Amino acid sequence: MKPSALKQQYSSVRRGFGGGLRGGGGGDAISPPHGGRVAAAAMAESPFAFVRSSPASAFFLLIHGVCCLVSLVVGFRFSRLIFFLLFSNPYSHLHSSDGLRLRSSVASSLDSPPMPPLSELSDFSGTVSNGAVKGVGSRVVVGRHGIRIRPWPHPNQEEVMRAHLILRRVQQEQRAQYGVKNPRRIIAVTPTYVRTFQTLHLTGVMHSLMLVPYDVTWIVVEAGGATTDETAALIDRSGLEVIHVPFHADMPVEWAERHRMEGRMRVHGLRIIRERKLDGLVVFLDDSNMHSTELFDEIQSVKWAGALSVGILTHSGCSGSSCTDEQEIRKMDPSMPIQGPACNSSGAFVGLHTFSALPYAGASATYVGDHGIIVPMNLEWSGFVLNARLLWKDAEDRPDSINDLDSVMENEEEVDSPLSLFKDMSFIEPVGNCGKKVSLWWLRTEARTDSQFPPRWTVDSPLEITVPAKRTPWPEVKRHSKSGRTPRSRRNSHKRKREAP
Amino acid sequence: MGHGMWASCFLVIALAILNIGAVAIDQTQQTERISGSAGDVLEDDPIGRLKVFVYELPSKYNKKILQKDSRCLTHMFAAEIFMHRFLLSSPVRTLNPEEADWFYTPVYSTCDLTPNGLPLPFKSPRMIRSAIQLISSRWPYWNRTEGADHFFVVPHDFAACFHYQEEKAIERGILPLLQRATLVQTFGQRNHVCLKEGSIIIPPYAPPQKMQAHLIPPDTPRSIFVYFRGLFYDVGNDPEGGYYARGARASVWENFKDNPLFDISTEHPTTYYEDMQRAVFCLCPLGWAPWSPRLVEGVVFGCIPVIIADDIVLPFADAIPWDEIGVFVAEEDVPRLDTILTSIPQEVVLRKQRLLANPSMKQAMLFPQPGQPGDAFHQILNGLARKLPHDSSTYLRPGERVLDWNAGPVGDLKPW
Numbered sequence: 010m011k012p013s014a015l016k017q018q019y020s021s022v023r024r025g026f027g028g029g030l031r032g033g034g035g036g037d038a039i040s041p042p043h044g045g046r047v048a049a050a051a052m053a054e055s056p057f058a059f060v061r062s063s064p065a066s067a068f069f070l071l072i073h074g075v076c077c078l079v080s081l082v083v084g085f086r087f088s089r090l091i092f093f094l095l096f097s098n099p100y101s102h103l104h105s106s107d108g109l110r111l112r113s114s115v116a117s118s119l120d121s122p123p124m125p126p127l128s129e130l131s132d133f134s135g136t137v138s139n140g141a142v143k144g145v146g147s148r149v150v151v152g153r154h155g156i157r158i159r160p161w162p163h164p165n166q167e168e169v170m171r172a173h174l175i176l177r178r179v180q181q182e183q184r185a186q187y188g189v190k191n192p193r194r195i196i197a198v199t200p201t202y203v204r205t206f207q208t209l210h211l212t213g214v215m216h217s218l219m220l221v222p223y224d225v226t227w228i229v230v231e232a233g234g235a236t237t238d239e240t241a242a243l244i245d246r247s248g249l250e251v252i253h254v255p256f257h258a259d260m261p262v263e264w265a266e267r268h269r270m271e272g273r274m275r276v277h278g279l280r281i282i283r284e285r286k287l288d289g290l291v292v293f294l295d296d297s298n299m300h301s302t303e304l305f306d307e308i309q310s311v312k313w314a315g316a317l318s319v320g321i322l323t324h325s326g327c328s329g330s331s332c333t334d335e336q337e338i339r340k341m342d343p344s345m346p347i348q349g350p351a352c353n354s355s356g357a358f359v360g361l362h363t364f365s366a367l368p369y370a371g372a373s374a375t376y377v378g379d380h381g382i383i384v385p386m387n388l389e390w391s392g393f394v395l396n397a398r399l400l401w402k403d404a405e406d407r408p409d410s411i412n413d414l415d416s417v418m419e420n421e422e423e424v425d426s427p428l429s430l431f432k433d434m435s436f437i438e439p440v441g442n443c444g445k446k447v448s449l450w451w452l453r454t455e456a457r458t459d460s461q462f463p464p465r466w467t468v469d470s471p472l473e474i475t476v477p478a479k480r481t482p483w484p485e486v487k488r489h490s491k492s493g494r495t496p497r498s499r500r501n502s503h504k505r506k507r508e509a510p
Numbered sequence: 511m512g513h514g515m516w517a518s519c520f521l522v523i524a525l526a527i528l529n530i531g532a533v534a535i536d537q538t539q540q541t542e543r544i545s546g547s548a549g550d551v552l553e554d555d556p557i558g559r560l561k562v563f564v565y566e567l568p569s570k571y572n573k574k575i576l577q578k579d580s581r582c583l584t585h586m587f588a589a590e591i592f593m594h595r596f597l598l599s600s601p602v603r604t605l606n607p608e609e610a611d612w613f614y615t616p617v618y619s620t621c622d623l624t625p626n627g628l629p630l631p632f633k634s635p636r637m638i639r640s641a642i643q644l645i646s647s648r649w650p651y652w653n654r655t656e657g658a659d660h661f662f663v664v665p666h667d668f669a670a671c672f673h674y675q676e677e678k679a680i681e682r683g684i685l686p687l688l689q690r691a692t693l694v695q696t697f698g699q700r701n702h703v704c705l706k707e708g709s710i711i712i713p714p715y716a717p718p719q720k721m722q723a724h725l726i727p728p729d730t731p732r733s734i735f736v737y738f739r740g741l742f743y744d745v746g747n748d749p750e751g752g753y754y755a756r757g758a759r760a761s762v763w764e765n766f767k768d769n770p771l772f773d774i775s776t777e778h779p780t781t782y783y784e785d786m787q788r789a790v791f792c793l794c795p796l797g798w799a800p801w802s803p804r805l806v807e808g809v810v811f812g813c814i815p816v817i818i819a820d821d822i823v824l825p826f827a828d829a830i831p832w833d834e835i836g837v838f839v840a841e842e843d844v845p846r847l848d849t850i851l852t853s854i855p856q857e858v859v860l861r862k863q864r865l866l867a868n869p870s871m872k873q874a875m876l877f878p879q880p881g882q883p884g885d886a887f888h889q890i891l892n893g894l895a896r897k898l899p900h901d902s903s904t905y906l907r908p909g910e911r912v913l914d915w916n917a918g919p920v921g922d923l924k925p926w
Contacts (some may be wrong), residue, residue, distance in 0.1 A: 149756075151676050151677050153752040155752065158765060162765065162768065162769065163768075165848075168852040168853075172735050172848075174856065175852070175859055178856040178860070179790055179856075180733070182729075182860055186728075187728045188726075477878070
C-alpha cells in the first residue's frame, strides 16, 4: 500500500498541478482539512519532483533553498510548514485546536504522504472520460487519516442516564405494541407470618411484584392475631399498594394443619377483595414460592378462571448420606412433579394433573423444621388464577359454573382446596401454552419453629462472643474470638444466638 | 360573492383539519408510510410501466462463470445473478426488442473469486468490453444510442471503476464504454468519480431466508443501546490504522471500547442476527468502501442504522427518506458519537423505529427468490421506469459516435 501510494503521489504531481495536502512536517501530525481547495504550496518531501520547469516548482525550489539556509543558521530543521500555515486557506486548521489528540502513528505518514484531494484527481480523470461529472471540491479525501481520540475517555453520566431513559421508553413502546393489550390489575394474595425465613421468602415475592409492569395490589394476610412491625417494615419498602390485614389465629406447627390454615387465610384475602370490589386478576403468591416475570404476562389471557403449571420442588432439609429416603424416591422417578392443566391432543382442557404424595408417604415431614421431605397438598392454590369479578356479590356477566361464593366463604372452615370454589372444572382455562410452560415453582423451606433471628435483621451490638447453637447442622468451629476484637474475627463470627429453650 | 368566498375558506379550513387528523391517526399506528423525494413510490408496481429486453449472451459470460464458483450465489455481490434470473421470468421482459425501453446485458463481472471469497475485478473491464462488442455487432440497439438505454448491474466495491483499492479505482474512472449507460450499483458517494449521475444505488445482497430463520419474538425487549460486530483495524492490509475506513472504525474502537452502552467487538457470534434485534442502534461505518450489508441487516431487524460515512449515497435514495430513518454521523464527529446518540429525543427514536417497522421498507432491501412485490428487484425497475421517457439526447443521429472504444488502460483493450 505504501509504495504504491508514493508512486501515485509522484505521478499525480507529475501531471503538473501544485495544490495539495501536506502530509506532515517536522513531526507534528495533522489530519486533512475540510472545506475547499487548499491554496498552499509545499508538496512532496523530496525536491527532485520539482525538476519540471514551471513557475510553481521554481518558486518551491526557492522556498526550499531559503529554508535550508535558515536551518543552517539556526541549527535545527526549519520546517516549510510555516509557509504552508501562512498561505493556507483560513478554514484549513489543525485539529489540535479542538482539543483532540491524534495517534502518533500518523507521524509515520512522512513515509507515505496522503493523496492529493479528490477534486484534483477528478480533474485529471476528466480528461479520460469526456464530459464526465467534475468534482465540485469533495470534502472526502482518499488516503491515510488520523484516528481521532478524545482526551477524556469516560462516558458522561447524564448521557448514560439519557440512554437508559431511551431504552426504557423503547421497551415501553414494545410492550404497548407487542405485549398484552389492556392489561388488568394484578391482585396478589399472600399469607405470611413472622419467622426466621419470612424475610427471605417475602423479599423474593416483593421483588417479583415490583418488576411486574402492570398495576399491582398486594394483599398480605398475616397470622398471629395482629399485624406486626416486622412484616410492615418489610413490605413498606416495596412501594406497592399493599393491604396488610391480620388473621386471628396462630400458624400451627404441623404441616398438614398449616396447609389448611393458609387456605383459610387466602379465603380471608378473597373476602377483602369481595368487600372492596377490587377489579383485576387474583393470583395466589405464597411467600415461599418462586415466580418468574413471564407468569404475569401469561395470566393476562385468563377470562374467568385459569390453571397454570407449578413445578413442585420437593426437598428435605437434610444433606449428605443420611438422606437415603429422598435419594431412593428420586431414583424411582427423577422427573420433577408438576401440578397443572392437562390437555388432549387437540388442545382442549381435559383435567388437572396433580401432585401425588404416595411415594413420599413414609418420608414426609410432619412438623415444621423436621428432617423429612416437605410435600405440598393435593392441590396447590398457587396454580390457579381468578378474575376478581367472580368473587363479587352481584356481578352481571358471571358464568354459572361458579359456586355460590357467599355460602362457600361464610363457611370458611371447609375450604381446603381451590376447586371447592367451582361447581365443575369445565370452564377452567389452561394458561401457558396449555401448561407446557412452567413459570412458578413451589418450594417450602423453613427453619425450626424455635429458631431465632435478630429483629429486622439488624445486629445492634457488636458481635464479640460466639456461642455454639444447639442442634444446627453445621459442625462446631472453634474460634479464638474470646481474646481479641480484631475486625477479621468480628466479620467471621457466627450469628449471635440465644440459647434454645 | 362574499358567501362564495366564505364557503371556500371554510372548505379549505375543514380540509386542513381533516388532513391533520389523518396524519395524527397514522402516527398512533404501528408503522408509518414511507415517502422519499420522488413521492410515495416505494409500493409502485413497475409492471406495465416499462419493457426490458434481455440480450442472449453466450454462457461464457454468465452461466459458465457461475459454474466455476458457486459461492457467487451467496456473497454480497450476488445481486447481479439474481437480477438476471428475475428478469428472465418477469412480466416486464419482452422478447421483441423494438418495443423495449431498456436493454439488459447479463454479464457476471463480480464472480471471479479469490480462495477467500473476495472478487477480483481485473478481468471485468475486458469481460464487459467483449460483451458490448458482441451486442453491438449482433444487434443494432447499442449503436443506436451507444448504450444510453442500456443498463448494467455492477455491484462491485467501486462499481464500474473495477478496482478494490480506492486510489486505483479513482484513477481508472468509470469504464469508458459505460459512459452513457445506466449503472445499477451498490457504491454511492457524492462527488466521487465512480458514481455516475443517474445511477441506481441498490443494497448489497443479504440472504433473505437466513435472516428470516433468525427472527425472534418482537416483544423481546431491546436492551442493547449500540451494537456492532466487525473489524476495527484491517490487520492484513493496514495494520496501523488510518487507511481502513478513513480511521473512523479505529476511532470508534479507541473511544468506546470501554463504554458500557456500546456493545462492540470483533467477534463472530452465532447470535449476530438475534443480537441485532435486541439493539436500538446498529453502527454501519464505512470499510474499504462506504457501503455495508449492515444497513440491510439493520433495516430488516428493526435496529436504527447509524451511518458513519461522509457523503454516502444510500440505496434507492429517491424512494426512501434515509434522513428520517437512520442517523448520520460525520466521520469527524465519531469521538462524540455517544453524545450524539443519547441526545436524540425519545419521540424521534420511536418514529424511526416505526418507519423501520414498515414491511415495505424491509421488503425493499431484500432480494427474495422468487421475486415478491415491493422487493429490491421491483425498486430497481421502478427506478428505471422513473427515468422514462428517454430524452432526446439518448438517440444518436445516424453515424454519430460519442464513445471512444480505445480509451482506457491498455490492459483493458485485450480481448477476453
